[in-house]
Amino acid sequence: MARRLFLLDGMALVYRAHFALIRNPIYTSKGVNSSAIYGFTNTLVDLLGKQDPTHIAVVFDTPAPTERHEIFPEYKAQRDAMPEDLSIAIPEVKKLIKAFNIPVIEMDGYEADDIIGTLAKRAVKDDDECEVYMVTPDKDFAQLVEDRVNIFKPGKAGNESEIIGIDAIKEKWNVQCSEQVIDILGLWGDASDNIPGVPGIGEKTAKKLVAQYGGVEQLIENIDQLKGKQRENLENNKEQALLSKKLATIIIDVPVDLDWDDLQLEDKNSDAVAGIFIEFEFNSLGKRLLGKDFVAGRGYDSNENDDAAEVSLKNIESVDHDYSHIVYDDEDRRRSEIDKLIGVDSFCFDTETTGTDPMHDELLGIAISCAEGKALYFECSRDEAQRKNFVKDFADLLSNPKTEKIGHNLKFDLAVLDWSGLNVKGPLFDTMLAHTLVFPDQKHSMDYASESMLGYTPISMKSLIDEEDDSGQLSLIDSSVADIEASKLAEYAAEDADVTYQLAQKIRPLLKEKGQEKVFYEIECPLIPVLVAMESQGISLDQSVLDEIRESLTSSINGLGTEITGLAGREFNLNSPKQLGEVLFDDLKLVDKPKKTKTGQYKTDEAVLTSLAPKHRVVEAILEYRESAKLKNTYVDALPNSIAKRTGRVHSSFGQLVTATGRLVSNSPNLQNIPVRTAQGREIRKA
Numbered sequence: 066m067a068r069r070l071f072l073l074d075g076m077a078l079v080y081r082a083h084f085a086l087i088r089n090p091i092y093t094s095k096g097v098n099s100s101a102i103y104g105f106t107n108t109l110v111d112l113l114g115k116q117d118p119t120h121i122a123v124v125f126d127t128p129a130p131t132e133r134h135e136i137f138p139e140y141k142a143q144r145d146a147m148p149e150d151l152s153i154a155i156p157e158v159k160k161l162i163k164a165f166n167i168p169v170i171e172m173d174g175y176e177a178d179d180i181i182g183t184l185a186k187r188a189v190k191d192d193d194e195c196e197v198y199m200v201t202p203d204k205d206f207a208q209l210v211e212d213r214v215n216i217f218k219p220g221k222a223g224n225e226s227e228i229i230g231i232d233a234i235k236e237k238w239n240v241q242c243s244e245q246v247i248d249i250l251g252l253w254g255d256a257s258d259n260i261p262g263v264p265g266i267g268e269k270t271a272k273k274l275v276a277q278y279g280g281v282e283q284l285i286e287n288i289d290q291l292k293g294k295q296r297e298n299l300e301n302n303k304e305q306a307l308l309s310k311k312l313a314t315i316i317i318d319v320p321v322d323l324d325w326d327d328l329q330l331e332d333k334n335s336d337a338v339a340g341i342f343i344e345f346e347f348n349s350l351g352k353r354l355l356g357k358d359f360v361a362g363r364g365y366d367s368n369e370n371d372d373a374a375e376v377s378l379k380n381i382e383s384v385d386h387d388y389s390h391i392v393y394d395d396e397d398r399r400r401s402e403i404d405k406l407i408g409v410d411s412f413c414f415d416t417e418t419t420g421t422d423p424m425h426d427e428l429l430g431i432a433i434s435c436a437e438g439k440a441l442y443f444e445c446s447r448d449e450a451q452r453k454n455f456v457k458d459f460a461d462l463l464s465n466p467k468t469e470k471i472g473h474n475l476k477f478d479l480a481v482l483d484w485s486g487l488n489v490k491g492p493l494f495d496t497m498l499a500h501t502l503v504f505p506d507q508k509h510s511m512d513y514a515s516e517s518m519l520g521y522t523p524i525s526m527k528s529l530i531d532e533e534d535d536s537g538q539l540s541l542i543d544s545s546v547a548d549i550e551a552s553k554l555a556e557y558a559a560e561d562a563d564v565t566y567q568l569a570q571k572i573r574p575l576l577k578e579k580g581q582e583k584v585f586y587e588i589e590c591p592l593i594p595v596l597v598a599m600e601s602q603g604i605s606l607d608q609s610v611l612d613e614i615r616e617s618l619t620s621s622i623n624g625l626g627t628e629i630t631g632l633a634g635r636e637f638n639l640n641s642p643k644q645l646g647e648v649l650f651d652d653l654k655l656v657d658k659p660k661k662t663k664t665g666q667y668k669t670d671e672a673v674l675t676s677l678a679p680k681h682r683v684v685e686a687i688l689e690y691r692e693s694a695k696l697k698n699t700y701v702d703a704l705p706n707s708i709a710k711r712t713g714r715v716h717s718s719f720g721q722l723v724t725a726t727g728r729l730v731s732n733s734p735n736l737q738n739i740p741v742r743t744a745q746g747r748e749i750r751k752a
Contacts, residue, residue: 068195069116069195070119070121070184070188072184072198072200073121074199074202074203074206077202077203078108079105079151080101082102082103083100083150086103091512093345096507100154102341102345103350106347118330120328120329121328122170124181124184125169125171130174133312135641135642136641138640139694139699140259143699144259160341163337165333165334168328170184175316178205178315181209182317183319185197185199185209185214186209191323196215197215199214199217211231212231234246240275245280249268249275251306252274253266253268253271258312258313259698259703261305262306264298265294265298265612266298285306285307288300301623308640339355339359342359379522381556386440388556390551390552390555391444393446394451396458399443400458409468413470414434414478415431415473415478416432416481417430417431417557417558418546424712429554430444431443434563436566440563441559442556443455444551456485464489471493471565471569472494472496473495473496473511473568474497475495476495483598483601496565500572502579502589503575503576511564514568519567524556529549529553596729600719601716602714603714604715604736610752611705614748618701618745625693629687632683632686634652639687640694646659646666647667655677671691674688696740696746707734715736719731
């Protein structure tokens with residue numbers, strides 16, 4: 066049998082799993098977020114069950130810097146810190162991989178991409194019949210695809226997994242060979258990795274230029290054939306284009322061994338897998354993999370009568386409830402039920418959507434509860450005409466200024482309704498904000514609050530997705546909410562509204578007890594619609610101003626580069642900490658005993674350079690160079706990528722009660738980090 070080698074991009078898959086359930090994270094009964102572990106496990110099990118690998122490995126990045134960081138210190142510098150839940154999950158994921166007897170490969174100084182690329186190329190060279198599958202959602206791997214080296218892209222939003230071969234790469238990227246993908250990335254850049262590319266050249270233009278000229282070097286050789294701004298941009302950024310190409314190039318000569326015996330798929334260690342499934346309460350996964358007798362809540366081989374191990378939390382099966390599902394085409398009943406709600410003093414509502422982007426995802430329904438154990442779920446049609454009727458029917462109820470509206474993370478629900486044409490008015494009671502004020506050190510998901518305050522475990526999104534399809538195979542972790550059976554989604558949404566309504570009643574007196582009523586009722590809840598309006602309005606971005614700033618920064622960067630090399634007395638790579646250290650401490654001898662890193666390289670971080678700035682103009686110029694390069698790459702070049710197609714504006718998300726000080730937090734993109742104390746930073750803010 067021909068070898069089938071699967072190389073998994075571990076970090077990318079773990080991140081993907083974590084964020085697939087970011088709105089409905091999975092917590093154990095002890096409050097541990099297991100979303101990433103569960104999602105990765107589901108993907109791995111799906112792959113093992115359907116793809117029949119003969120050899121396999123999971124490859125991870127390490128925190129150590131790589132060659133890319135040495136030649137370009139701003140590489141990936143714009144990325145937010147890893148979420149705490151994710152950093153806790155990664156060691157557990159590695160432990161699970163080893164329980165499946167699958168090797169984990171990682172190497173300081175190299176990214177997972179480099180290790181996977183090296184192993185993939187060596188495998189097909191070593192074995193003429195071997196098929197390699199690089200398991201990743203990352204587009205950069207397209208440059209590695211060739212005959213018998215494929216990308217295996219896990220399914221998303223209900224779609225099947227996809228195997229992408231060389232023909233698909235050539236068609237998608239409009240290239241003659243996969244290596245030309247590197248040239249496209251060099252011109253286009255990559256905002257996610259902070260690779261600058263060439264200003265003014267986007268994906269389409271990059272593909273067109275590479276198709277016409279063959280690559281970055283050939284394009285530079287024929288720069289006189291370009292016209293106008295395109296020629297000017299490339300002339301001013303030739304070195305940046307070559308640098309970007311180098312940064313985007315996956316290394317394929319990493320010093321890592323290809324050992325077929327080590328990579329051969331072995332049987333899992335069932336006891337070790339069971340222990341992990343018990344710890345993270347993966348009951349349904351355990352039953353499928355380990356047998357129907359597996360019970361995560363009590364332990365794999367525990368005594369049926371071991372009362373101490375029993376899970377005592379209530380759930381939908383053990384509690385009486387009255388949930389109704391009003392289907393989308395029963396308009397008479399919908400209007401009748403809404404009319405009954407018009408006069409109530411307070412109700413809880415929860416929206417269900419196709420995703421987590423209020424601007425672009427569709428409204429699937431609204432659940433409402435105004436009494437413990439009772440709730441209605443109003444299903445929304447995806448037909449435009451029926452959707453308009455749905456919105457019209459809810460308008461008066463939601464805009465009633467006298468009725469209190471309860472919800473968990475109301476900012477999301479209000480944003481969803483706002484983009485759907487529904488305006489919510491009246492007093493608000495957000496249980497997530499209330500829980501944050503009363504229990505600031507705890508987790509604030511609805512599931513966690515329900516278990517800790519009500520002793521009740523709600524239906525998890527995991528349980529709706531984690532069901533067997535007609536073939537008996539596992540569904541994918543990130544199946545679309547729209548794919549869930551309507552009756553099951555109705556029960557899930559109705560329970561959410563019911564549970565949140567009950568949480569509000571439990572937490573009201575605690576706000577008074579903790580002295581948080583004034584902050585909650587007079588500041589935090591009234592702020593919600595303000596933030597929704599701010600996010601919806603968005604921010605206009607004057608790209609012509611950014612173009613001027615880019616031109617100014619580019620000129621400044623080039624001028625500083627010339628000045629620095631002149632002061633240094635020789636040419637060197639300004640973006641290489643190693644070469645910079647040699648200039649400052651070997652050539653110019655600014656310090657008798659310079660500090661070094663663990664690897665023996667001179668330290669040239671900002672703190673070191675700031676302390677040296679008074680000693681020599683070259684250091685001051687280097688600091689100015691780095692600041693200009695950071696502004697250009699992180700903001701001037703990246704901000705246009707955040708413009709929403711629907712509005713032509715930038716829509717940042719604002720979070721309240723996220724920081725200990727209570728200040729607002731801006732994300733996606735983070736606009737708060739644009740410098741305000743420098744003239745250049747203020748100019749970017751003006752744009």
